[in-house]
Amino acid sequence: MRRSIATVSLSGSLAEKLAAAARAGFDGVEIFENDLVASPLSPEGIRARSADLGLTIDLYQPMRDVEAMPKETFAGNLRRAERKFDVMRRLGTDTLLVCSNVSPHAVDDDTLATEQLARLADLAQDFGIRVAYEALAWGRHVSTYDHAWRIVEKADHPALGVCLDSFHILSRGSDPKDLEGIADIPGEKIFFLQLADAPLMAMDVLQWSRHYRCFPGQGGLDVTSLVRHVVNAGYRGPLSLEVFNDVFRQADAGSTAVDALRSLIALEESAGISSLPAPVVPSGVAFAELATADPEPMTGLLAGLGFRRAGRHTAKPVELWEQGEARILLNHGTGSRDDGTTLTAIGLEASDPGAAAHRAESLLAPVLPQRRTSYDIPLDAIAAPDGTELFFCATRRPEHPDWASDFTGTTRPRAADEAVGSITGVDHVALTQPWYHFDEAVLFHRAVLGLSPHESVDLADPYGLFRSRALSGGTDGTCGLRLVLNLEPSPAGESRTRAQHIALATDDLTATARRIRAAGVELLKIPANYYEDLDARHELAPGELDTYRELGVFYDRDERGGEFRHCYTATVGRVFFEIVQRTGGYAGFGAANAPVRLAAQRR
Template identity: 85%
Template sequence: MRKSIATVCLSGSLTEKLTATARAGFDGVEIFENDLLASPLTPEEIRARCADLGLTIDLYQPMRDVEGVPEEEFVRTLRRAEHKFDVMRRLGADTLLVCSSVSPWAVDDDALAAGQLARLADLAQEFGIRVAYEALAWGRHVSTYDHAWRIVETAGHPALGVCLDSFHILSRGSEPKDLEGIADIPGEKIFFLQLADAPLMAMDVLQWSRHYRCFPGQGGLDVTSFVRHVVNAGYRGPLSLEVFNDVFRQADAGSTAVDALRSLIALEESAGLSPLPAPVVPSGVAFAELATADPQPVTELLAGLGFRRTGRHTGKPVELWEQGDARILLNHGTATRGDGTALTALGLEIPDPRAAAHRAESLLAPVLPRRRSGQDVPLDSVAAPDGTELFFCATRHPEHPDWTGDFKAEVHPPQAGSADGNITGVDHVALTQPWHQFDEAVLFHLTVLGLRPHERVDLADPYGLFRSRALSGGTDGAAAPRLVLNLAPSPAAETGTRAQHIAFTTGDIVTAARRIRAAGVELLRIPSNYYEDLDARHAFAPGELDTYRELGILYDRDDRGGEFRHCYTATVGRVFFEIVQRTGGYGGYGAANAPVRLAAQRR
């Protein structure tokens, strides 16, 4: 289906919004009246600009407080409408959005409302324009789509239809049965369809609407079922986004527009309207790549954790460090982001790397050019919204190129110490997102990689709110790979909360922590007050809590008896490491301990 977006979704001037919309790949645009009024371009120039960009103007909006008003007020409304229709004719727009009235003058009289909307449609028809009537969720007398349809049906005018808006319908807590009435509306009378999602929040619906809408797939509303009902009713117009969001209004219009179009492509797939290449869900983390201009601090830290350098790249200044199934690439030939060691790339274990890359391209993931010699193993890679490179790998797979073939092996003697205290693999990787890309990053990883979301968690940071959302590849929401997307309190947050981190698994965290400390690695110091609170909340074996206090091990237990023990290294540049031990099916990430950890990192 054709895809459109309202200019109110994007930041910038009208010209900037139109350019971003076209570059993202949209077919059309809704012109929000405030954007037109603030533009120095005439309607004719805007029309020409849209034509040059390959955009149609699918809707002009909004017109408010039209129906159910006293006659003298309605006469003034018709005069206002005539001006709008003339502007629309100059723009080349043929559909006007009319919102249900919130005027204190409006009366609860469906016959009056139908008659006045019919008179408005008469005038619109003279200009070759249609009127799409929409029920606002906070409308004074008309607040539901079925009520709006009854009024339109009573009016019986060919130039009058309805606009169905997913937010206004679903925000009222609509059950699946509440959407069945859409089938009673003839498809040709659904003049327009507007789409938005939103996080589930207990607040005034008007404030919810004006500040917290997001693109489909980024919130908690069932936009997919809503679209199915509308299309099954016979609607064949564009899928159009209308999102009011404080973050989007400040973010780069170009990346927001791409995020918006990706949401519609994914929505078409979920609603069964347009197939995409099937998701190829990663099975684990092949490697994490750290870039640094000064490798010594991080190599000392890796060595202290028990990693060994097992290979050097045959053509680049990149080292391979391994322990168990955990692999770190240390790249000291690539510039970092200006503040030391940084996590710049992830290799994801993929059963079919080429198919994963094909899906990523279909969902607008930017394919990254890779500088390589003729001997280098070819790897498909794309960029995540925060710039992290994602490589699709099949490590030591007989049917796919093995990326480890680029490294000349180094032989080391067997590792000493207890195997129970060794690192065995990567548990999860936590990526701190730019403040304006959190929702975009969640949607990207869900749709491109086919991961499953956990509930969003808001945590108390000493200097603000720290938002976190985990994504995983398993049907139980806890299987590898696990990615955790974090949003730091502010763009200027300090290193402790801006850092990315890699969590490694071990079968015995006490042995691991003792071995790591004996190797000279400093673990994060946790206040005694934390352990006194633990003692009050949980029963421990004699001496167990004292051991955790000594080593800086944090503890969490879920309501099913699953246990989580974890500790942290100091931060090097923008990276720190976590050691974790999961028992009893624990599927979380120790969120209850995060405020203590964040405060300790601040110190």
Template identity: 70%
Template sequence: MRTSIATVSLSGSLTEKLTAASRAGFDGVEIFENDLLASPLAPEEVRARCADLGLTIDLYQPMRDIEAVPAEEFARNLRRARRKFELMGRLGTDTVLVCSSVSPLAEDDDALAAEQLSRLADLAQDFGVRVAYEALAWGRHVSTYDHAWRIVETAGHPALGTCLDSFHILSRSPEPKDLEGIADIPGEKIFFLQLADAPLLGMDVLQWSRHHRCFPGQGGFDVAGLVRHVLRAGYDGPLSLEVFNDVFRQAEAGPTAVDARRSLLVLQDQVGLTALPAPAAPTGFAFAELVTPDAEPVRALLTGLGFARTARHRGKPVELWEQGEARLLVNTGPAALRHSRLRSLGGTPVDGTCLAAIGLESPDPAAAARRAEALLAPVLPRRRAAEDAPLDAVAAPDGTELFLCATHRPGLPDWRADFEDVPHAAAVAGVRRIDHVALTQPWHHFDEAVLFHRSVLGLDAQESVDVADPYGLLRSRAVATADGGVRLPLTVGAAPGDDTAQARHIALATDDVVAAARRFTEAGGRLLPIPANYYDDLAARFTFADGEWETYRALGILYDRDAHGVFRHCYTHTVGRVFFELVQRDDGYQGYGAANAPVRLAAQRAGR
């Protein structure tokens, strides 16, 4: 099915928006009037530019406050419409979007609305134009799709149809039964379909629409369910995205357009229009890779945590550190210089250590790579020696490399074979595996990252939460496998460029966090100090066994409970932009200690 995107969904000039849409693979665009008005290109030049890019102009929008108005006002509206229809002829598009009126002059009179829309359609027909009438969720008198359709049906004009918009419909009628009336609309009278998702928020619908729309799969609406109803009605026009979003309006148009196109590829797969390669969801963490220009602080931290340096890559300056099933790579080669960005906070140099890559255990790495490529996440080119194991990797929106691994799986290449064992003492028993990896996101990649990890990797997204930071709010949303084998909390902060807020961390699972914390401090490690006020509050909220609360306070261990179980965790100091967390999940605890995050963030800032 053809795909389209409204130019208002992308940032930049009209030319930049058209180029981004074409490169992302869209078939057409909706020209938003403000984009045309601000462009130095004449309508004929815009038409030619679109043709050169392989784009059709599927819609011109919007025309506002047209119907159910006094006669003299409607006469002025017809004069305005005539000029717009002439303009559309120059652009080479034949469908115009007319939004239900929000004018204080509009009357609550369906018969008048139908009569005036019919007269508008008469004029449009003279110019070869179709009128798609859309119910705005905040329309003065017409705010639902079924009401708009009754008016169109009453008008009975061949050049007048309806436009269905998923945001306007689902923001008012989110229940599946509310969509059943779509089947009563003849497919040929659905002139256009606009799609947007949104997080589920309790706020004024106009502000919700203008600032919080997102691409399908990034919010909480059942966009796929709505599209199924529309397709069953017989609609055969384009699937078009119309998204108003403060982030997209400031982010680079190219990546946003790719993200948008990816959302439609997933949507078409969900409704049965296309068949993507099936997801091969990861089953666990193979490794996490740290790159650093100075390995000594990292080695000291890992040694304190009980890891042992067990192997070294045959041809690269990369060390393998292991404990239980937890594996960490420490890379001091040229990649470290590319990934690390030395900064200064308050005159104090900050080490360039950062988390650059994650290895994910895959049941079928080749199938996972095919899925990624189909969803516009091509496999990254890699320079490797002939004897190195072939290991595919894709780039997440934030640039993190995600390697698709099959560690010790018979018949499949094993990345571990690229390493040669080195003499080492046994790792200290305590850490069992990597529990989760928390990835801070650039502010303009958060929604894109959620969609990427859901669609490309096949992870499930949990509800978004807001966490109070001393200098603002952090928004976090975890993506994970159903069994918790892979957990990736994604977070975006309120302070771009702040290394403390933007640090990433690796959580290490242990069966006894108290013992693990003691071993770390006895080895000379420093755990993040937690204010005494936190423990006073903890004692007020929970009941502990004798000496338990005192132990947590002495070691800096934080505590949380959910409906499933108990969570105990503590943090190391930060090296560069990486720190570690020791975690103990008991009785099926599902979360990440979000209630403790404000205390952790404040403590990290205080210790900076």
């Protein structure tokens, strides 16, 4: 199906929005009236610019407060419509969106609404134009799609149909039966389909709509089921995105447009409209790569944590540090002294790296060039929205090239050398996102990598709220790849200087904390008030609370009895480590402790 986007979904001038939509790969656009009115281009100029970019103009919108009005007011509405129809003819578009009336002067009379919409359609037909009538969720008298359809059906005019909008339909409730009425609408009378998702929020629907819509797959509405119903009804027009979002209005139009098109491609897959290469869900972290211009502080920290320098790259200033199944690459050839150590890349364990990369490319993930010598193992890599490089790897599996063979002198420690309290692997990686990439990052990792998003949580930071959302590959969050995306309410640019972190798994956190402290590793200092509160919230074994207080260990317990113990190192450059122990099927990330941890790190 053709893919379209409303210009209101993107930032910038109308010319910039058209260019961004075309570069991303959209087939068409909806022209929002405010964008046209503010543009220095004439309607003919916009038509020509769109054609040059390979875009059709699929809809002009909106015309408001038209139907069920007093006679004198409706006469003025017809005059207004005639002017709009002339503009549309000059634009080269043939479909006008008419929203259900919200005016206090509107009359609660379906017969009057039917008569006036039929007269509007008569005038539209003279211009070769169709009218798509849409029920706004906050419409004064018409607020549901089935009510709008009854009026259109009664009018029985060839130039009058309905526009279905996923937000206006789904924001009113999530009962699947509410969508069954779509089957009663003939496909040819569904003139247009507008799509938007939104996070589930308890707030006024108008404010929810105007500020918090997002692209399909980024929120909590079941847009997929709605699209299935509409397509099954026989609709064959464009899938068009109409998203009002304060962040998108300020973000770069180019990246927003790519994110938007990715959401449509993924939506088509989930709705069964088209197929993509199957997702290859990563089973874990093969390595995390840290870049630094001054390796000494990080090498000291890694050694204190029990990592061994296991090898050096054959052609690059990169060292492999290893402990259990946890592997850290320390790159001396990149990074800056201003930033210190930064997390720049993650290797993802994939059962079929080539297939994983093929799916990523089909979902518009930027493919990174392979910067390697003729001796290097080739690795497919893509860029995440925040710029983190993601490599698809197979570690020590004979059926695939092993990236670790690029490192000379690589030796694995004997099992007997792994002391009690050793690191066993990487539990998860937490990435701080720029404010304008957060929703895009959630969709990217869900669609491209096949990860399942957890509920979004807001955490108290000393200087605002800290939004966090985890994604995992395991069905219950206890296995497979885990990623945590964090968004800070920081002043512009500050999130780029905040730390990322790598969570390392252990089977005995107390032993690990004692061992690394004895090796000189400084752990984050936790205030005594936390442990008094912990004692009130949880009944612990005798001496357990004193141990946690001594070592600076956090503790959490879920409703099923699963337990989570974790502690934190000091930050080196922009990276710190968390050491975690999960027992009893605990699938969370210690969110209850985050406010105390964030305050301690701020200090």
